[in-house]
Amino acid sequence: MSAWDTRRIRKNQRLARAASYVRSGVFESGDAVAVLESVLEPGDRVCVEGNNQKQADLLSRALASVDPERVHDLHLLISVLGRPEHIELFERGIASQVDFSFSGPQSLRLAQQVADGRVRIGAIHTYLELFARYFVDLTPDIALVAADEADASGNLYTGANTEETPTIVEATAFRNGVVIAQVNRIVDRVTRVDVPGDWVDLVVVADRPYEIEPLFTRDPEQIDDVQILMAMMVVRGIYERHRVRTLNHGIGFDTAAIELILPTYGERLGLRGEICTNWVLNPHPTLIPAIESGWVQSVHSFGGELGMERYVAARPDVFFTGRDGSLRSNRALSQNAGMYATDLFIGSTLQMDPDANSSTATLGRIAGFGGAPNLGNDPRGRRHPSQAWLEMTSSTHEIRRGRKIVVQLVETFRESGVPTFVEHLDAVALGRMAGFPIAPVMIYGDDVTHVVTEEGIAYLYKARDVDERRAALAAIAGVTPVGLLADSTRTQELRRDGVVAFPEDLGVVRGEAKRSLLAARSIRDLVTWSGGLYEPPKRFRSW
Amino acid sequence: MIETLTFTYPASAHVARRAHVGVVASGNCELLLEPSPEPSASVTVRTSVGGYATTWEAVLARFFARHSIAVRLEIDDFGATPAVVAMRLEQALEQAR
Amino acid sequence: MTPHIGDSYAERNARERARTLLDPGTFRELLDPFARMRSPYLAAQGVVSQSDDGVVVARGTLGGVRACVAATDGRFLGGAIGEIGGAKIAASLELARRDAERGTPTRVVLAFDSGGIRLQEANLGLLAIAEICDAVAALRTHQPVVAVIAGRVGVYGGMSIVTALCNEVIVTEGARVGLNGPDVVETEAGADEFDASNRPLVWKVTGGRRRFAQGHATALVADDMPDIRAAVEDAFVRNRPFVAIERPEFPDPGLEREAFLRAYGITP
Numbered sequence: 001m002s003a004w005d006t007r008r009i010r011k012n013q014r015l016a017r018a019a020s021y022v023r024s025g026v027f028e029s030g031d032a033v034a035v036l037e038s039v040l041e042p043g044d045r046v047c048v049e050g051n052n053q054k055q056a057d058l059l060s061r062a063l064a065s066v067d068p069e070r071v072h073d074l075h076l077l078i079s080v081l082g083r084p085e086h087i088e089l090f091e092r093g094i095a096s097q098v099d100f101s102f103s104g105p106q107s108l109r110l111a112q113q114v115a116d117g118r119v120r121i122g123a124i125h126t127y128l129e130l131f132a133r134y135f136v137d138l139t140p141d142i143a144l145v146a147a148d149e150a151d152a153s154g155n156l157y158t159g160a161n162t163e164e165t166p167t168i169v170e171a172t173a174f175r176n177g178v179v180i181a182q183v184n185r186i187v188d189r190v191t192r193v194d195v196p197g198d199w200v201d202l203v204v205v206a207d208r209p210y211e212i213e214p215l216f217t218r219d220p221e222q223i224d225d226v227q228i229l230m231a232m233m234v235v236r237g238i239y240e241r242h243r244v245r246t247l248n249h250g251i252g253f254d255t256a257a258i259e260l261i262l263p264t265y266g267e268r269l270g271l272r273g274e275i276c277t278n279w280v281l282n283p284h285p286t287l288i289p290a291i292e293s294g295w296v297q298s299v300h301s302f303g304g305e306l307g308m309e310r311y312v313a314a315r316p317d318v319f320f321t322g323r324d325g326s327l328r329s330n331r332a333l334s335q336n337a338g339m340y341a342t343d344l345f346i347g348s349t350l351q352m353d354p355d356a357n358s359s360t361a362t363l364g365r366i367a368g369f370g371g372a373p374n375l376g377n378d379p380r381g382r383r384h385p386s387q388a389w390l391e392m393t394s395s396t397h398e399i400r401r402g403r404k405i406v407v408q409l410v411e412t413f414r415e416s417g418v419p420t421f422v423e424h425l426d427a428v429a430l431g432r433m434a435g436f437p438i439a440p441v442m443i444y445g446d447d448v449t450h451v452v453t454e455e456g457i458a459y460l461y462k463a464r465d466v467d468e469r470r471a472a473l474a475a476i477a478g479v480t481p482v483g484l485l486a487d488s489t490r491t492q493e494l495r496r497d498g499v500v501a502f503p504e505d506l507g508v509v510r511g512e513a514k515r516s517l518l519a520a521r522s523i524r525d526l527v528t529w530s531g532g533l534y535e536p537p538k539r540f541r542s543w
Numbered sequence: 544m545i546e547t548l549t550f551t552y553p554a555s556a557h558v559a560r561r562a563h564v565g566v567v568a569s570g571n572c573e574l575l576l577e578p579s580p581e582p583s584a585s586v587t588v589r590t591s592v593g594g595y596a597t598t599w600e601a602v603l604a605r606f607f608a609r610h611s612i613a614v615r616l617e618i619d620d621f622g623a624t625p626a627v628v629a630m631r632l633e634q635a636l637e638q639a640r
Numbered sequence: 641m642t643p644h645i646g647d648s649y650a651e652r653n654a655r656e657r658a659r660t661l662l663d664p665g666t667f668r669e670l671l672d673p674f675a676r677m678r679s680p681y682l683a684a685q686g687v688v689s690q691s692d693d694g695v696v697v698a699r700g701t702l703g704g705v706r707a708c709v710a711a712t713d714g715r716f717l718g719g720a721i722g723e724i725g726g727a728k729i730a731a732s733l734e735l736a737r738r739d740a741e742r743g744t745p746t747r748v749v750l751a752f753d754s755g756g757i758r759l760q761e762a763n764l765g766l767l768a769i770a771e772i773c774d775a776v777a778a779l780r781t782h783q784p785v786v787a788v789i790a791g792r793v794g795v796y797g798g799m800s801i802v803t804a805l806c807n808e809v810i811v812t813e814g815a816r817v818g819l820n821g822p823d824v825v826e827t828e829a830g831a832d833e834f835d836a837s838n839r840p841l842v843w844k845v846t847g848g849r850r851r852f853a854q855g856h857a858t859a860l861v862a863d864d865m866p867d868i869r870a871a872v873e874d875a876f877v878r879n880r881p882f883v884a885i886e887r888p889e890f891p892d893p894g895l896e897r898e899a900f901l902r903a904y905g906i907t908p
Contacts, residue, residue: 221792224570226626263642293642413624415570417595454626479601479625510633521651524814524863528643541839542792543813543847544686563673566653567690568715575673575691591688619688 007176014039014178015201025154026186026203032062035202039178040071040142046095047077047140047172048086051163051331052102052127052370053215053303055083056146058182058206063144064088072096077140079127079164079331080370081106083211090119099138100368101127107365114366114434121366124440126373128335131164134171143172143179146210149190150183154197157190160283160304160312160327161212166195167332173199182206192324214306214537216282218256220521221542226454229503229513230409231257234346235266237457237506238407238450239275242388248280248338248375250347254409256286258346263293263519280338280375283308283319283327285536289519289529291318301327302334302371307540311533331371338375343388345375346407349442350414351425354470354482356445356460358408359427366434369442376443378404392449392461403461407450408443412478419480420453421473445469453478456502463499475500546593550600552607554584558614562638565631572620572628576635579615590620598625606632614639646864649790650814654696654711657751660865661709661788661872666700671728679722685760690716695725697732699746703873706739707747708732714753714793721754721799722761726768733775733785740782747876748779750787750806755821756797769798776805780882784808786875789815790863794846796821804856807882808875810868811848811857818846833897844906853905 003009015022018038021031036059040046048063049056064085074095078086081103089095090113099122103110113119125133134140145165147156158165169179180202181195235258238244249255262276276290277297283305290296299319304312304327312319312327322328338345349358360367382389382404389402410420431439449461451473458472475491477483494500503510520526523540562576572590579585584607588599602625616635623631649657659667671677673691682689694716699708710729712719721729729750736746757765776785784807789795794816795803803809803817811817820828822836835841844850852860859875861867901907 224627226624226630229630411624411626413598413626415622415624417592417598417622417624454629478629479598479605484601510630511637513630515651520645521648525645528645531643538839539837541843543843545683545688561674563691566713566715567688567717571715573673573690575676577674589683589688591686617691619690621688 011176011178014041018202022202024152025201026205029058029204029207032058032204033065035180036062037066037070039180040066040074042071043073043075044141045075045077045138047134047143047168049143049145049165049168050078050080050082050086051303052080053212054146054161054163055211056144056182057083057211058204059144059146059180060085064092064094066094068093075099075122077130077134077138079130080104081110087113093118096120097122099123099125099130099133101125101130102368102370103366107367111364111366111434124366124368126369127164127331127371128339128374131167131332134168139175139177140168140172141177143168143177145169145179145181147181147183147195149185149187150181150200150203151187151190151197154200154203155190155193156181156183156195156200157192158194159191160309160329162194162329163303164331166330169195169199178202180204182210184209191326192322194328212306214540216251216305217285217307217536217540218251218253219523219540220256220260220286220518220525221523223253223257223260223515223518225513225515226411227254227257228261228515228517229508229510230254230411230452230454231261232265232508232513232517233452233457233503233506234258234407234409235261235271236269236508237501238344238405238452240269240271242343242391242405244275244344244388244405245386246278246342247276247344247346248342249284250345250372250375251282251284252348254348255346256284257518259284259286259290260518260520262290262295264517266295267293280334280342283312285523285526285534286520288526288534291315292529293519300334300337301329302331303329306537307535310535311530314533335371335374338371339377339379340382342404343386344405344407346409347372347376348409350420351427352408352410352421352451353423353425353445354421354473355466356408356448356451356469356473357425357441357443359425359440359442361425361427361430361440363426363430369440372442376406377447378406403449405449406443406447407452408448409452412453412455412480412483419482421477421480421482423482451476456500456505459499459501468494468499472499544593546590548588548590548596548599550586550588550603552584552604552611553582554607554611554613555582556610556612558612558636558639560639562635564634564638567619567621570622570624570627572618572623572631574631574635575617576639577615578639579613582613584612584614584616586616586618588618588620592620592622602628610636612636612639646862647866648863649788649812649865649868650792650863653715654713654751654753658696658698658709658711661749661751661869662698662700662702662707663704667698668700669696669698670732671697677724677728679724679761681722681761681764687717687760693722693724693728694719695728697728702747702749703876705747705876706744707749708736709749709751711751712754714791717758719752719754719793720756720758721765721768722758723764723768726765726772730768730771730775733772733779737775737779737782740779745783747783748785749872750785750802752787752789752795752799752803753791753793754795754799755793756799766798769802772802773805776802780805780807784875784879786810786872788868788872789817789848789857790868791815794818807880808859809851809857810859810861810871810875811851812861812863813848814863815848815851816843816846817851817856
């Protein structure tokens with residue numbers, strides 16, 4: 001007669017093995033390696049909190065130091081494979097399989113590990129998809145997470161940088177996995193309960209606060225006039241035209257330029273209150289002027305942003321904040337909000353093919369996707385209408401649906417002088433070489449409704465067929481090989497039909513695309529706009 | 544080393560004055576534009592990023608096809624992308640009108 | 641509510657800084673870009689030259705009085721001084737001195753954003769700085785020589801020495817005045833001694849506020865053109881003769897490093 005509670009039994013055995021190191025649910029940082037060696041079993045699925053921002057780096061370093069004789073062939077589950085010790089797990093034979101979303105800084109080394117046969121990639125996911133699988137076929141046996149505070153009952157405070165901690169912990173805890181949290185400090189009473197103590201098994205106080213990077217800060221001093229021209233086109237040709245109220249901005253200098261011209265250019269167009277009212281994005285410092293000028297009704301965030309803590313806490317009408325006053329972020333819920341509850345996604349990319357498929361994949365690296373595929377797709381499950389969503393279809397059929405506005409914002413050439421528009425994405429060759437069943441495409445062309453370059457806007461959603469789509473894209477592809485194939489007569493027709501618009505067609509004057517159009521032109525200006533509440537990290541200081 | 548490229552296009556439209564835009568900074572370029580008595584646009588490009596002659600030709604040909612102005616144009620380039628070059632050309636034209 | 645964001649000097653290029661420092665409509669550039677006074681040395685080293693060699697010299701009036709502004713472009717090779725640019729600055733100072741000796745004083749403003757000597761021109765840059773220092777020293781006895789250091793590069797190397805020779809130095813909080821660049825200090829002394837990536841520390845040691853507190857700068861103003869123009873006008877009206885900075889009391893070099901820094905009001 002087989003047992004039905006094997007997972008629970010195993011969990012108790014794991015905790016029993018570690019018991020000698022644990023007092024009242026807490027163990028010393030010096031015992032982290034020993035605890036992991038006791039709790040883990042070969043072949044375990046281990047979810048390590050390598051988030052986009054927050055890193056459980058004490059626990060990941062300890063994991064990379066376990067004895068591979070005792071702990072091996074782990075299946076690593078991780079949002080962002082970004083730290084050197086994550087790669088050491090494969091090098092040392094501690095982990096042999098990985099499912100993840102993004103690998104950024106370690107993309108080259110990951111590719112090398114795969115080539116050397118030291119790790120097998122299950123799949124590369126978009127964030128929300130990875131979290132979804134934690135509840136289906138990739139439930140973690142062990143979760144290693146990071147928090148700011150824990151109390152004696154194991155309640156965790158994760159504050160502004162809550163990110164995906166509650167999601168990871170819920171999946172693990174409620175199927176009898178073991179949840180281990182590193183915290184910056186143990187307190188009598190947590191600032192607020194972000195993760196209930198019932199869900200947490202073991203806590204360790206880290207020797208230093210968990211690592212976190214300011215990934216969503218862009219210095220306005222770096223924004224140039226080309227980016228401002230493109231920002232003006234987006235505001236005039238997309239946001240104003242389609243009355244976009246709910247949106248998500250991917251991070252970049254070009255989207256930062258859009259945020260910074262709302263209080264100036266947007267104001268001049270009389271658009272405050274009409275567009276860009278409800279946002280899904282991290283607390284971008286470059287959004288401060290728009291918030292202060294009354295453009296923004298609400299912001300929900302995937303995570304926090306270093307330096308924005310006091311500003312966010314002082315704007316509880318706008319941001320999601322707890323009773324303690326600080327930001328509550330949640331990557332899973334925010335990704336969901338970005339998917340279903342926004343009319344528009346806008347982001348940038350490195351390469352695009354003639355069908356508007358795009359990818360950031362480069363040969364020799366396995367970088368992954370992050371959140372873009374989830375946000376940059378048309379969710380066909382959406383049912384609630386909005387003006388912007390309905391405008392994307394011209395169908396009058398009794399059965400019809402709208403479409404999410406998915407905008408790709410790119411210059412025709414990258415800084416290195418390499419064209420953005422290519423006949424075939426590097427991702428295709430990369431996928432083949434790495435043995436992936438499908439090429440790692442970030443955003444599929446058939447989800448893209450608009451492409452914006454310095455030359456103009458291609459309203460792809462208006463194209464009648466594939467041929468017209470390709471012609472529209474080529475019309476704004478400048479002097480790239482793809483762009484040079486554009487037929488000028490065809491382009492004029494497309495402009496007449498409103499499938500393509502050059503700046504002058506939108507009433508956008510190139511000569512006005514100046515830095516003086518930015519509401520803030522330096523980090524210092526952002527501090528001034530925030531009334532001194534924004535505290536830029538050291539690397540962004542120039543005074 | 545510095546690559547020097549020259550281009551000539553037939554042109555007839557006149558500009559009122561000379562123009563100077565840009566700066567020789569990384570990713571940027573400086574333009575000196577002067578009205579020419581000849582019925583042509585003659586361009587000299589000096590760049591520290593070699594190997595992009597065809598791209599320069601394509602950008603300049605497009606611009607002068609759209610604005611057939613009789614000018615002498617010098618470009619000092621430090622790795623500007625076609626987007627930046629196109630912007631500077633438009634800015635110079637605006638100044639020259 | 642739109643806060644007061646100043647009409648930024650730092651945002652402007654050298655030409656616009658010179659134009660805006662001078663009385664409206666009086667700006668007249670000497671040896672403008674179309675004179676094509678380029679460096680003869682850069683091309684051979686694979687570096688593209690700029691038509692004004694990164695220096696703008698312009699005449700006009702300041703508060704109605706004959707004036708000359710020499711401004712360096714911090715975006716061209718970090719504003720570093722070569723033979724041509726250096727000659728432009730030295731010559732404008734020389735002309736002003738001649739005017740002063742003939743009884744027609746010219747107000748001179750040095751609007752510098754410069755990393756110092758251009759390495760590609762080495763000794764010629766050094767020579768240029770020497771000539772400029774000589775010219776400032778000669779001119780400042782007749783009338784104030786006013787430096788405005790308010791850009792994103794600041795002044796380093798030989799150009800910080802030129803600045804120190806001026807009667808009046810107007811700075812903003814974002815300005816920097818230092819001899820060796822932060823990276824050079826870190827390389828020489830080690831990151832423990834001076835972490836160049838610690839930007840607040842760099843400004844704490846060489847920034848406008850500190851320089852004003854030390855007496856190396858004579859006015860600290862907001863990055864706002866009206867404030868800067870007012871400070872420049874005030875500097876000339878005050879007509880302060882040049883006085884050497886009073887020697888600060890140097891703490892005993894045998895002191896512990898922390899105590900040494902604290903003596904300068906720097907929290908390590």
